[in-house]
Amino acid sequence: MKKHRILILFSLSVFVPTGHAELDYAPYAELLSRYVEADGVRYAAWAKDAGDRATLKKFLNDAAGVDVSSLDRQAQTAFYINLYNASMLQAVFEHWPIDSVKEIGPEPFSIFKKAFIEQGKRRLSLDEVEKGILLEEYFDPRIHFAVNCASESCPPLRAEPFVGGRLQLQLEAQTRKFAESARAARVDPVEKSVAYSELFKWYAGDFPGDSPVGYLNRYRAAPLPADFKTEWIPYDWSLNVAE
Numbered sequence: 001m002k003k004h005r006i007l008i009l010f011s012l013s014v015f016v017p018t019g020h021a022e023l024d025y026a027p028y029a030e031l032l033s034r035y036v037e038a039d040g041v042r043y044a045a046w047a048k049d050a051g052d053r054a055t056l057k058k059f060l061n062d063a064a065g066v067d068v069s070s071l072d073r074q075a076q077t078a079f080y081i082n083l084y085n086a087s088m089l090q091a092v093f094e095h096w097p098i099d100s101v102k103e104i105g106p107e108p109f110s111i112f113k114k115a116f117i118e119q120g121k122r123r124l125s126l127d128e129v130e131k132g133i134l135l136e137e138y139f140d141p142r143i144h145f146a147v148n149c150a151s152e153s154c155p156p157l158r159a160e161p162f163v164g165g166r167l168q169l170q171l172e173a174q175t176r177k178f179a180e181s182a183r184a185a186r187v188d189p190v191e192k193s194v195a196y197s198e199l200f201k202w203y204a205g206d207f208p209g210d211s212p213v214g215y216l217n218r219y220r221a222a223p224l225p226a227d228f229k230t231e232w233i234p235y236d237w238s239l240n241v242a243e
Contacts (some may be wrong), residue, residue: 158174
């Protein structure tokens with residue numbers, strides 16, 4: 001294991017108070033450190049390890065018992081981001097092998113609608129966690145770059161859990177990483193156009209201005225041209241497998 005990844009584990013060995021127990025982020029942090037790369041997730045290696053699959057499942061079982069109301073707002077936001085990401089990973093492994101999350105369920109995108117996530121006395125869907133909770137109760141445009149839909153065009157999965165005490169720094173880092181990538185924007189100087197991730201089209205109301213350029217330029221070292229025409233990058237729903 002790389003040295004910087006070992007340091008991550010120590011920094012994330014925190015405990016979140018729950019109703020009857022404590023949620024330990026350290027095992028989940030170790031899984032992310034082991035299997036998440038800059039270009040995706042090493043799903044095949046993870047799927048082969050029964051112990052690590054069990055660790056992820058236990059993490060979600062423990063998360064189901066968390067009394068979210070006992071946490072401060074930053075910790076609540078971090079909790080729901082982690083819940084979304086870990087649940088998406090679990091869904092992939094429960095249907096492994098797959099080439100896309102669109103394959104899960106009776107029709108494309110069924111996985112986002114199915115209420116399979118247990119939390120407290122609720123059963124939630126991925127859409128409910130993201131759109132009904134995170135983007136309603138804890139709205140922050142940067143959340144779009146923290147939740148991961150296990151797909152190539154999605155902002156990358158962070159190789160560590162989100163934690164309340166570092167949430168703002170983590171969200172800033174995630175947003176900057178995405179903004180600088182070709183997943184967010186691609187400039188065509190000949191056509192004088194910028195193609196943006198369809199994420200900005202689907203959630204246009206969550207970002208200021210008529211074009212994503214203003215928002216993205218806050219996080220880019222090299223600004224995108226503001227006077228180029230706007231186009232969209234077709235969303236790639238292929239599984240975000242690390243090469």
